[in-house]
Amino acid sequence: xARPTSAALKPRKSPRQARSTVTVEAIHTAAIxxxxxxxxxxxxxxxxxxxxxxxxxxxxQYYPHKEALMFAIIRAHVxxxxxxxxxxxxxxxxxxxxxxxxxxxxxxxxxxxxDLAGSRATYGLAAEFDISDVTxxxxxxxxxxxxxxxxxxxxxxPADPQAAAFMLIAVxxxxxxxxxxxGAQAEEIAILRAExxxxxxxxxxxxxxxxxxxAMLTPA
Amino acid sequence: xARPTSAALKPRKSPRQARSTVTVEAIHTAAIxxxxxxxxxxxxxxxxxxxxxxxxxxxxQYYPHKEALMFAIIRAHVxxxxxxxxxxxxxxxxxxxxxxxxxxxxxxxxxxxxDLAGSRATYGLAAEFDISDVTxxxxxxxxxxxxxxxxxxxxxxPADPQAAAFMLIAVxxxxxxxxxxxGAQAEEIAILRAExxxxxxxxxxxxxxxxxxxAMLTPA
DNA sequence: ACCTGAACACCGTTCAAGT
DNA sequence: ACCTGAACACCGTTCAAGT
Numbered sequence: 467x468a469r470p471t472s473a474a475l476k477p478r479k480s481p482r483q484a485r486s487t488v489t490v491e492a493i494h495t496a497a498i499x500x501x502x503x504x505x506x507x508x509x510x511x512x513x514x515x516x517x518x519x520x521x522x523x524x525x526x527q528y529y530p531h532k533e534a535l536m537f538a539i540i541r542a543h544v545x546x547x548x549x550x551x552x553x554x555x556x557x558x559x560x561x562x563x564x565x566x567x568x569x570x571x572x573x574x575x576x577x578x579x580x581d582l583a584g585s586r587a588t589y590g591l592a593a594e595f596d597i598s599d600v601t602x603x604x605x606x607x608x609x610x611x612x613x614x615x616x617x618x619x620x621x622x623x624p625a626d627p628q629a630a631a632f633m634l635i636a637v638x639x640x641x642x643x644x645x646x647x648x649g650a651q652a653e654e655i656a657i658l659r660a661e662x663x664x665x666x667x668x669x670x671x672x673x674x675x676x677x678x679x680x681a682m683l684t685p686a
Numbered sequence: 687x688a689r690p691t692s693a694a695l696k697p698r699k700s701p702r703q704a705r706s707t708v709t710v711e712a713i714h715t716a717a718i719x720x721x722x723x724x725x726x727x728x729x730x731x732x733x734x735x736x737x738x739x740x741x742x743x744x745x746x747q748y749y750p751h752k753e754a755l756m757f758a759i760i761r762a763h764v765x766x767x768x769x770x771x772x773x774x775x776x777x778x779x780x781x782x783x784x785x786x787x788x789x790x791x792x793x794x795x796x797x798x799x800x801d802l803a804g805s806r807a808t809y810g811l812a813a814e815f816d817i818s819d820v821t822x823x824x825x826x827x828x829x830x831x832x833x834x835x836x837x838x839x840x841x842x843x844p845a846d847p848q849a850a851a852f853m854l855i856a857v858x859x860x861x862x863x864x865x866x867x868x869g870a871q872a873e874e875i876a877i878l879r880a881e882x883x884x885x886x887x888x889x890x891x892x893x894x895x896x897x898x899x900x901a902m903l904t905p906a
Numbered sequence: 907a908c909c910t911g912a913a914c915a916c917c918g919t920t921c922a923a924g925t
Numbered sequence: 926a927c928c929t930g931a932a933c934a935c936c937g938t939t940c941a942a943g944t
Contacts, residue, residue: 523938
């Protein structure tokens with residue numbers, strides 16, 4: 467399978483009429499439904515088209531191939547998660563490093579465990595199709611936001627905020643994924659919830675310098 | 687796709703004659719070759735059989751389905767990596783917590799980056815087929831060894847060695863996977879190599895109590 | 907401008923027939 | 926005891942024909 471470029475993964479054409487917009491959305495939601503109820507293994511073009519109430523041919527008018535459809539689903543899912551994280555980052559701006567760290571980890575764990583089925587389905591898609599483009603771009607978007615957030619910390623700032631933001635994402639994202647993919651036992655999630663905040667807090671504290679003039683900063 | 691039980695994934699029959707042992711190995715190595723040269727997308731039963739110099743029918747005599755073959759490959763790959771980690775754990779036994787932590791992270795990073803193609807191919811298989819059974823079992827095997835290793839630390843021991851071992855695996859494994867899957871840029875691997883040891887060391891130091899009678903322990 | 911669905915190439919899997 | 930490969934069901938994708 468030659469890796470298609472990002473451009474090739476976009477919908478073939480933009481809907482110009484109302485009814486085709488409806489069609490595109492129907493296909494999109496049908497795909498998510500099939501994914502969640504039947505699993506990745508049973509997600510076939512025929513089944514999605516049937517569920518959406520259109521023919522396969524119509525599907526191919528908007529998504530040049532199955533991968534493009536999966537790509538669209540992932541993009542929406544990952545995008546909304548990153549959006550939530552950006553909002554959390556906004557709320558945490560200007561707080562202490564420990565609070566920032568705890569807040570990020572809590573937000574991430576909430577997002578991933580709230581919709582366990584969705585998260586696991588996404589992980590399933592993530593490797594079956596080569597979606598590293600989406601995840602990479604979204605990761606970078608979040609990384610920039612976290613870098614600013616870390617710089618805003620009231621009490622201390624990591625020596626290398628860019629590296630720290632990168633690592634936070636890799637560690638939070640990776641650890642949670644590792645656990646969820648391996649069955650996501652309640653007991654394991656509990657350990658994660660207790661220990662992951664400590665991992666991130668200790669890391670950030672270990673490589674930070676006290677902020678220059680803490681008293682001069684306006685508390686948020 | 688009903689999730690097959692672990693038993694169903696094992697080779698259908700054990701080879702009883704010399705030539706069939708050769709056949710099984712030929713299929714196994716052919717599959718790895720196809721995987722590495724052509725990618726997961728082009729790994730078809732026909733291609734593997736052709737490369738191995740047998741017919742498809744013969745393949746199905748030893749592997750009840752394609753998934754069983756993938757399962758065998760993953761098991762061997764993951765198993766050898768865990769074996770290497772166990773050996774590293776052995777060498778680190780009785781050292782300080784910081785040395786243990788650094789040693790584990792270095793060993794893990796070496797293993798994963800030495801054979802980049804193999805690692806990435808494995809990640810690719812990992813989600814396409816449901817191999818959580820293998821990875822879970824191997825993770826637990828390593829977790830037990832790491833728990834003992836942490837207890838052996840000369841200077842300090844984590845308050846909850848079991849949780850700490852679990853987290854080390856989740857964090858190391860997840861962070862490295864996250865980075866490798868997203869393209870594994872040299873610069874990103876460099877950050878990982880510099881920062882991941884700090885993540886783990888800070889975490890372990892933050893939740894440890896000084897060993898009871900450090901002077902009484904025999905240095906390894 | 908959009909939709910249909912039979913047709914095509916290819917894949918995983920089986921099994922009657924061979925040695 | 927082991928191997929072969931045509932045959933089958935199913936999948937992703939296309940395109941001539943419709944409205």
